[in-house]
Amino acid sequence: MPKADFFTSLGLFVVKDFFDLELCDKIRIESRDAVNNAASVLGKDGKYEVIEEIRKIKYSQVSEETINKVNSCLIAVKPKLEEHFKLELTDCETPQFLRYTKGDFYLPHSDSCNTDNAPQSVKNRQVSAVIFLSSESEELGEEYYGGGALTFYGLIKDPLWQKYGFSLNGEAGLLIAFRCEIWHEVEPIIFGERYTIVSWFF
Numbered sequence: 631m632p633k634a635d636f637f638t639s640l641g642l643f644v645v646k647d648f649f650d651l652e653l654c655d656k657i658r659i660e661s662r663d664a665v666n667n668a669a670s671v672l673g674k675d676g677k678y679e680v681i682e683e684i685r686k687i688k689y690s691q692v693s694e695e696t697i698n699k700v701n702s703c704l705i706a707v708k709p710k711l712e713e714h715f716k717l718e719l720t721d722c723e724t725p726q727f728l729r730y731t732k733g734d735f736y737l738p739h740s741d742s743c744n745t746d747n748a749p750q751s752v753k754n755r756q757v758s759a760v761i762f763l764s765s766e767s768e769e770l771g772e773e774y775y776g777g778g779a780l781t782f783y784g785l786i787k788d789p790l791w792q793k794y795g796f797s798l799n800g801e802a803g804l805l806i807a808f809r810c811e812i813w814h815e816v817e818p819i820i821f822g823e824r825y826t827i828v829s830w831f832f
């Protein structure tokens with residue numbers, strides 16, 4: 631599996647210890663114990679709906695304090711994202727706290743959508759950000775999971791490589807940011823629980 635530096639060399643933005651392990655543990659435990667709801671996707675009619683054949687994940691309803699803390703960390707990195715992607719960004723969406731248990735996944739998708747009926751907030755998205763709170767590992771433990779690779783497509787423009795997926799090894803504390811149009815998926819979780827936070831800059 632390629633290392634984080636490989637994704638940097640292909641133009642993605644990676645910070646390895648964006649969150650320290652103490653903060654990852656704290657938010658992961660809060661996310662595990664919070665009320666969970668099935669996550670939705672944008673349906674063809676431009677409305678959000680739960681379609682478990684496409685995105686089988688739970689949202690965790692963490693505290694306002696945790697949302698604000700993560701939000702301020704994301705806003706603090708905005709100037710670096712603007713410089714990296716050569717874009718002007720206004721703000722980021724309220725972060726979503728995601729919990730994946732065995733068998734959960736998210737099929738290949740892009741985070742932006744330009745169809746006429748898409749909500750303006752989705753049309754405005756420019757950069758996606760994912761923060762890992764747990765690590766992919768062969769070890770068993772609360773902070774580890776197996777499977778669940780975040781896999782990116784079309785990173786190499788050559789037509790021969792268009793359909794090739796590059797999988798990132800999830801590591802607690804790592805932030806990866808990428809242009810919203812890039813296709814990506816979360817492969818099914820084989821064991822353990824996978825925790826991430828996602829948000830979108832616009």
Ligand SMILES: O=C(O)CCC(=O)C(=O)O
Binds near residue numbers: 828
């Ligand atoms: O959990 C992840 O690694 C990414 C999730 C994702 O792609 C999304 O929610 O749009």
Ligand SMILES: [Fe+2]
Binds near residue numbers: 739758
């Ligand atoms: Fe996504």
